[in-house]
Amino acid sequence: MDIHELTRALYIKNESKIVLVVADGLGGLPARKGGPTELEAACTPNLDKLAQENVCGLMTPILPGITPGSGPGHLGLFGYDPLVYRIGRGALEALGIDFDLGSDDVAIRGNFCTVDDTGVLTDRRAGRIPTETCKRLVEKLRKAAVSGVDLFVEPGREHRFVVVLRGDGLGGDVADTDPQVTGTPPLAPQPRDAASSRTAEAAADFIRQAREILESEHPANMVTLRGFAKRPPIPSMKDVYGLSACAIAVYPMYRGLARLVGMDVVPAGATLAEQFESLRKHWDSYDFFFIHFKYTDSTGEDGDFDAKVRRIEELDGLIPRVMEPNPAVLIVTGDHSTPSALKSHSWHPVPVLLASASCRPDGAAKFGESDCLTGGLGRFEAKYLLPQALAHAERLAKFGA
Amino acid sequence: MDIHELTRALYIKNESKIVLVVADGLGGLPARKGGPTELEAACTPNLDKLAQENVCGLMTPILPGITPGSGPGHLGLFGYDPLVYRIGRGALEALGIDFDLGSDDVAIRGNFCTVDDTGVLTDRRAGRIPTETCKRLVEKLRKAAVSGVDLFVEPGREHRFVVVLRGDGLGGDVADTDPQVTGTPPLAPQPRDAASSRTAEAAADFIRQAREILESEHPANMVTLRGFAKRPPIPSMKDVYGLSACAIAVYPMYRGLARLVGMDVVPAGATLAEQFESLRKHWDSYDFFFIHFKYTDSTGEDGDFDAKVRRIEELDGLIPRVMEPNPAVLIVTGDHSTPSALKSHSWHPVPVLLASASCRPDGAAKFGESDCLTGGLGRFEAKYLLPQALAHAERLAKFGA
Numbered sequence: 001m002d003i004h005e006l007t008r009a010l011y012i013k014n015e016s017k018i019v020l021v022v023a024d025g026l027g028g029l030p031a032r033k034g035g036p037t038e039l040e041a042a043c044t045p046n047l048d049k050l051a052q053e054n055v056c057g058l059m060t061p062i063l064p065g066i067t068p069g070s071g072p073g074h075l076g077l078f079g080y081d082p083l084v085y086r087i088g089r090g091a092l093e094a095l096g097i098d099f100d101l102g103s104d105d106v107a108i109r110g111n112f113c114t115v116d117d118t119g120v121l122t123d124r125r126a127g128r129i130p131t132e133t134c135k136r137l138v139e140k141l142r143k144a145a146v147s148g149v150d151l152f153v154e155p156g157r158e159h160r161f162v163v164v165l166r167g168d169g170l171g172g173d174v175a176d177t178d179p180q181v182t183g184t185p186p187l188a189p190q191p192r193d194a195a196s197s198r199t200a201e202a203a204a205d206f207i208r209q210a211r212e213i214l215e216s217e218h219p220a221n222m223v224t225l226r227g228f229a230k231r232p233p234i235p236s237m238k239d240v241y242g243l244s245a246c247a248i249a250v251y252p253m254y255r256g257l258a259r260l261v262g263m264d265v266v267p268a269g270a271t272l273a274e275q276f277e278s279l280r281k282h283w284d285s286y287d288f289f290f291i292h293f294k295y296t297d298s299t300g301e302d303g304d305f306d307a308k309v310r311r312i313e314e315l316d317g318l319i320p321r322v323m324e325p326n327p328a329v330l331i332v333t334g335d336h337s338t339p340s341a342l343k344s345h346s347w348h349p350v351p352v353l354l355a356s357a358s359c360r361p362d363g364a365a366k367f368g369e370s371d372c373l374t375g376g377l378g379r380f381e382a383k384y385l386l387p388q389a390l391a392h393a394e395r396l397a398k399f400g401a
Numbered sequence: 402m403d404i405h406e407l408t409r410a411l412y413i414k415n416e417s418k419i420v421l422v423v424a425d426g427l428g429g430l431p432a433r434k435g436g437p438t439e440l441e442a443a444c445t446p447n448l449d450k451l452a453q454e455n456v457c458g459l460m461t462p463i464l465p466g467i468t469p470g471s472g473p474g475h476l477g478l479f480g481y482d483p484l485v486y487r488i489g490r491g492a493l494e495a496l497g498i499d500f501d502l503g504s505d506d507v508a509i510r511g512n513f514c515t516v517d518d519t520g521v522l523t524d525r526r527a528g529r530i531p532t533e534t535c536k537r538l539v540e541k542l543r544k545a546a547v548s549g550v551d552l553f554v555e556p557g558r559e560h561r562f563v564v565v566l567r568g569d570g571l572g573g574d575v576a577d578t579d580p581q582v583t584g585t586p587p588l589a590p591q592p593r594d595a596a597s598s599r600t601a602e603a604a605a606d607f608i609r610q611a612r613e614i615l616e617s618e619h620p621a622n623m624v625t626l627r628g629f630a631k632r633p634p635i636p637s638m639k640d641v642y643g644l645s646a647c648a649i650a651v652y653p654m655y656r657g658l659a660r661l662v663g664m665d666v667v668p669a670g671a672t673l674a675e676q677f678e679s680l681r682k683h684w685d686s687y688d689f690f691f692i693h694f695k696y697t698d699s700t701g702e703d704g705d706f707d708a709k710v711r712r713i714e715e716l717d718g719l720i721p722r723v724m725e726p727n728p729a730v731l732i733v734t735g736d737h738s739t740p741s742a743l744k745s746h747s748w749h750p751v752p753v754l755l756a757s758a759s760c761r762p763d764g765a766a767k768f769g770e771s772d773c774l775t776g777g778l779g780r781f782e783a784k785y786l787l788p789q790a791l792a793h794a795e796r797l798a799k800f801g802a
Binding site: 029033034035037058062063064065066067069070071072073083086089093339341342344345346348349369374378379 | 454759763775788790799
């Protein structure tokens, strides 16, 4: 059962506004057994007041035990089943550098690497060359041209870059050329279906030219390509939820994910305060606002419990700003947990707070994982967050008579 | 969505150990309204301490309201959707007597029965003949021979026995010959698909010979056959979870279920203490250990509240032994509830306790059904237990970038 079949049939348009604040990697773990999590340790009077007066719960991003990457994590929050809508590596990389990927483009993750005189791989990451070197080499690679195809090469960080092939009849299913081990030459790009044979040829042509262009460079004297992928076909939020949506995100990856579901990307500035200013500025133009806050995740990834606490407190301090224009529904949650104890994304369920006029009271006295356990939203899969937001915004009609 | 598609793609191998202790039929009910369940009445200091420091929850074995048999109950715990992987009656009976069922064997549950001179059934269970008589009659039935088929006949308890047909081209779909009522002759075995016509012929041939062999016996002068089934094709735990798994179970049924998912069966001894000794002995050879404790179920089936309490206390007393080798993940749960008040398996959700370094605190102060209601694992389908165990053992990579 595709929930979009329901929402497409039932959505209603009105003047209500929905604001989704995503504190990336919000869920956490105690620094030691029995202690508070980062969210519980943080002093969050504004979020706590909202939790008391509204409804909380815990979200399973994908399925129990499954740790999501940022792509699937956000698709769930936007109301798309992350197990149905899969984003290939190359496409995600292109989104991550703000590349406006067309529906027929093939995006590819490139690595600079080192090969010896016989063409055998000796370093799959070319000694992790500085980002500045990467930019210079990408500039050189842009001299490559493939007949009948528009070729884009964009630098990433260190040894990483992105290639986009644009043209008719390019399938997206080509095997990686990175053999994942050294001591063997890079593989030739092999199409995995008939529709991708032109793509494989174009990629082979690009690799040949790259080898020549980089011949005198060291250590980055060759490239590998992997994660060939087209932009997945995803219906827009307008289509499935009747929502005119906008994204206010500082980092390109999240703007890219928002674009995938048809959101407009508006200027975000560089800080949460500036993002909330942008929210006010665009208030009248959209129904739905996605505001992304990165630093709860990056501090978790750093394993810095206290820094994550401070970032949560920074968010809490700005909550009154987001309430000022009086949204019909405010949601504060994460796309996954990033416990500083694990220094990585995790599978733990994610605390969620939903504030609206139609919340049924629950036992949550503050916004934290333990209180969310007693929350009225219970435990639910992330893909059901958006239908609940629509409901609280009175944007969904009755199912059946 | 098959979760095995995910786990196959995401599993990681490491040195961590996972121990699953199944106290069969663990979940219970109070002896009278308002009282404690068996698990709550039991004095379980070791389990309570683990519950306080780790995470609890309640598992739905199949779906709400559905009472599982032992087969589906265990398949769920092993991470297999019991609604997808069905074990036919005959196959389960064969597993239950430790018969090593091949993938092309057809297993059949046999009953000795009584027919009158005209062949009409007068007793479907032949007066529940003693098990010793069953053994003697099975010995006689072994004289039967069916051309082109290896025939195995194995005694069960009382009037029950198992037939296995082994040979090429034997389908598993043949209708029961037991008409379920007396006053009518047993039915002829009817194939329900083309692939099973040889099986039906072989079964008919066996029944003819059985009738002759048993002619002078009383009351067991005839047989009925039912539950024709092949071993279901189930991918191994190695295949879907990357786990090298072993079963330490005293009763043959549970060894058979473990074999179905590719576990090695190692000597278990006869008591829980001996099972835990076996655990220590095989500690270095496996990633995953399934330890089965039968008596919480059998005392429940007997309707003996106090005996079930004592069996739970017996398990609790040995918990320190299972913690000694320091498993990355310990799970204590049941395959279903067997409340002594009902003297049978039930649909009630099953308490579960998961101990690992990465547990988020919850409200459970002891291991019991009421405390599990507040547990951080929430309420989940049993098939999601194993993915969560893998996650806590750091054996699952991130889904998507």
